Amino acid sequence: MIRPALLLAALLAGPAAAQDARFQSTALLDTAVSQFTGHAQGEEGGAVAPVDRRLKLAACALPQLEWRTSAQDAVVVRCMAPVWRIFVPVKAAPRAIAAPAAVAMPGRAAPAPKPEIVVKRGDPVMVEAGSNGFSITRDGIAMGDAAAGARLMVRVDPAKPPIQAIAMEAGRVTLPGWQ
Incomplete structure (x- = not known):
């Protein structure tokens, strides 16, 4: 049995x-x-x-x-x-960003430094989204110029309207809310 x-x-x-x-x-x-x-x-x-x-x-x-x-x-x-x-x-080491030295003129406020453009119109970019344990990427084309942290439009499919993204670094953008 x-x-x-x-x-x-x-x-x-x-x-x-x-x-x-x-x-x-x-x-x-x-x-x-x-x-x-x-x-x-x-x-x-x-x-x-x-x-x-x-x-x-x-x-x-x-x-x-x-x-x-x-x-x-x-x-x-x-x-x-x-x-x-x-x-x-991968958990990256925090990077310190050095602020440019400003020259102060008496009686005038120092001019704000112009942000560096990291993504230019027409650049191929990788659109990323993800959280702990996964990430999704898609290739796209930047529709405008953007500094790091600035928003821009990215075309990922010629048949659909462009999507809004946030520039991270040269060639790399993320979807809003996925930073």
């Missing part, structure tokens, strides 16, 4: 276990990202958050890792067969 029950339990557990083997382990991806960056998750230089456990990525025998940009703000984890790609945000 016990043997048929064990056999039935093994048969029922078999397909569930095989089904999980079809998907890439997000815990293994977290480990690979930590080894690639050389920093633990949550540390400066490490992943901001774990890879979202809800992702059902096809199992990959050899995931490839590389930096998204030279700023090393995200790790691209990709699989060539089957094809998939995710971005893992």
Whole structure:
């Protein structure tokens, strides 16, 4: 009586276990990202958050890792067969921005420095949105000039109206509310 029950339990557990083997382990991806960056998750230089456990990525025998940009703000984890790609945000060190020295004239307020334009009209830009554990990107074309932190319009699809974005740095913008 016990043997048929064990056999039935093994048969029922078999397909569930095989089904999980079809998907890439997000815990293994977290480990690979930590080894690639050389920093633990949550540390400066490490992943901001774990890879979202809800992702059902096809199992990959050899995931490839590389930096998204030279700023090393995200790790691209990709699989060539089957094809998939995710971005893992990296916790960056805070950068100090030095204020330009202003020359004060007696009786006059110092002129406000003109902000540096980081995105120019016609530039190809990467539109980003995301939060802890995921990010989404899309290519677009800037419809105007913008300094860092300023708003501009970006065309992502010729058949649709442009979207509003906020300039972050040269070639990189984000959607409002996703900074």
